Amino acid sequence: MTAFDAIRPPEEETIADCVHCGFCLPTCPTYNLWGEEMDSPRGRIVLMRQGLEEGSELSPQLVTHIDRCLGCMACVTACPSGVRYDELIEDTRAQIERNYERPPHEKLIKRAIFATFPHPARLRPMVPLLALAKALGFTRAARIRSGGLVERIPGLRNLLQLAPEPELSATVARIPGRTAARGPRRGRVAFLQGCVQRVFFHQVNAATVAVLAAEGFDVDAPAEPRCCGALQLHAGEDEPARERAKETIAAFDSYDHVVVNAAGCGSAMKDYGHLLRDDPEWADRAREFCARVRDATELLAEHEPVAPRAPVPMRVVYHDACHLAHAQGVREQPRGLLGSIPGVEIVEPPEWEICCGSAGIYNLVQPDAASELGARKARNLLGTGAEAVVAANPGCAIQIAAHSERLGRRLPVLHPMELLNRSIEGARDGHNG
Ligand code: SF4
Ligand code: SF4
CATH class of the missing domain: 1.10.1060.10 (Alpha-helical ferredoxin)
Structure with a gap:
């Protein structure tokens, strides 16, 4: 034993x-x-x-x-x-x-998380509620510890201070199943919409598809799979993670490249070979699948840019999401793409390698450590004087926005694809005008 x-x-x-x-x-x-x-x-x-x-x-x-x-x-x-x-x-x-037999309250928290987060259809009804909480000032009150109702209801502050703030349009917004390449066609890729990303960061998915199409790719973005299993995999829930992995592999069987824009999802998908290594039916398929997965910045860095870029005068600090930089070794590609936008100045923060404390569901199950790390990261980013943060993971975006707000200046957090899309759209508008 x-x-x-x-x-x-x-x-x-x-x-x-x-x-x-x-x-x-x-x-x-x-x-x-x-x-x-x-x-x-x-x-x-x-x-x-x-x-x-x-x-x-x-x-x-x-x-x-x-x-x-x-x-x-x-x-x-x-x-x-x-x-x-x-x-x-x-x-x-x-x-x-x-x-291991966990105490009942720990089991309950995890059960609630996994019954909600990997299910886009269950997340969508939360969008108007989160928008209302923001409009009434509850999320800000939770972050700056202002007392009042938010402090009086147990657990409410913890929940609200890390709440995403999706646009209300996310309730109904959908990515088209198929988007045609603009201009000369350079390939056809599949795009993973994800679960949290699809609902709370719809604008990031829309920008990613627009950039891929502008760079000459036909983009297929099927509604299924609804989730790649990353949250479960990183939390040790390996049976549901294995099921999600098989669904994801099967959904994207016929594509040369499967593109993903959330660091946590990309690292999980590149890990399917290890996850399914002892499954005789899936082991080889999983290994082969991993080789086809690309972060959006990786795919674009492999191809010469063709879409014209307009200037976006902005001083940004690049935050390395751990699951992109450490788990996938992707550090140069996003910097290279941002560097291709005229007017963008990229600054580097101290302690780039130290996690912001978001880490999947970590900030929900280990809130004290996550909060210390979140404050440390926000101080480092604010100290650069940049006007915005660029980061390629939804968890990091929520954590950094919340902790910078708590320190007195909420930093806007953009995905690299949003900034790139802004530049490409600007060039098109200029040309059309
Ligand atoms: S101590 Fe750390 S750095 Fe050294 S071999 Fe072990 S894991 Fe690697
Ligand atoms: S918290 Fe420490 S041990 Fe755990 S993955 Fe990060 S560096 Fe490694």
Whole structure:
């Protein structure tokens, strides 16, 4: 008997790759916060190794330190030995969710999250409610701790301060199933609409499709799959994640490239090969699928730009979403694309590698640590003096907007595709005019 069951436990050979050098420690947000060895990548890998030993148990101590990990993968970027911590944490989390009895309130929170977030049809009715909360000043009151009704209802402040602020039009807005390339056609791609992104960040999806079409791609954006399973995968809910992965692979079987614009979704989709590695029917298909997934900035960086760009005079700070920079190694492509827009000045923040604390559902289940990291990130971004932040993940956008508002100046957060679309649209308007 060990702490782990026989279903895909963290792999011993991967654990053995860690030589305990400690190079990952300075970039680990939780080690930064608490200075505890067991809250570092190295310490967590030791806990995983101990969990594989005969007679070990899934102790509350092990669960606590694994729960506190943001899954930001800054340690993967920093590790000179190439330790696949991303695979280790994914497998360990699934073991915990399957075999550890969580207290009822924790179960309830997670159940509520997974019954809502991965379901666009359940998120849509929330749009008018969130718009009303914003119009009545509740979301701002929650962020600046102004007291009043928001403080008196337990839990309401926590919920409202991280609430997205979608446009009311998101209640009815839809991306067309098919959008034709503008000008000479350079290919046909599939686009994943996502769940949270589709509803709360409809304008980002619309901009992405418009940019792809302007750059010569026919874009198919089917309504299904409704969700790629990223939130579940990163939280250890591996059975639903495996189901979502199979649906996603099947939906996009016939495309050379599957384009995604949310960092968390892209990293999950590129991870399907690991997730489905022991499924005889799906393992090869999943590996082959991963090779076809592209972040929108990656795909565009692989092709010479053809759409004319108009100037967008703006000083922006680029925020590296962890699941894009660390989990997918995509750092240069978004900077290159932003650099192709005349008038855009890109500034770099201190501590680019440290997570903003959003991390999937982390800011909902570990609010204190997430809040400290959110404030630290917002201070670093505000300190650059930039007028807006550019970030390619919905969770980061919500977290940064909320924490900068709390510090006194709400930073607008744009997706790289929104800025690029603004420039391309500007050139078209200028030409037409
Ligand atoms: S994970 Fe990598 S960087 Fe961190 S201690 Fe192990 S070998 Fe060193
Ligand atoms: S994933 Fe992030 S929080 Fe977790 S151990 Fe690695 S650096 Fe630390």
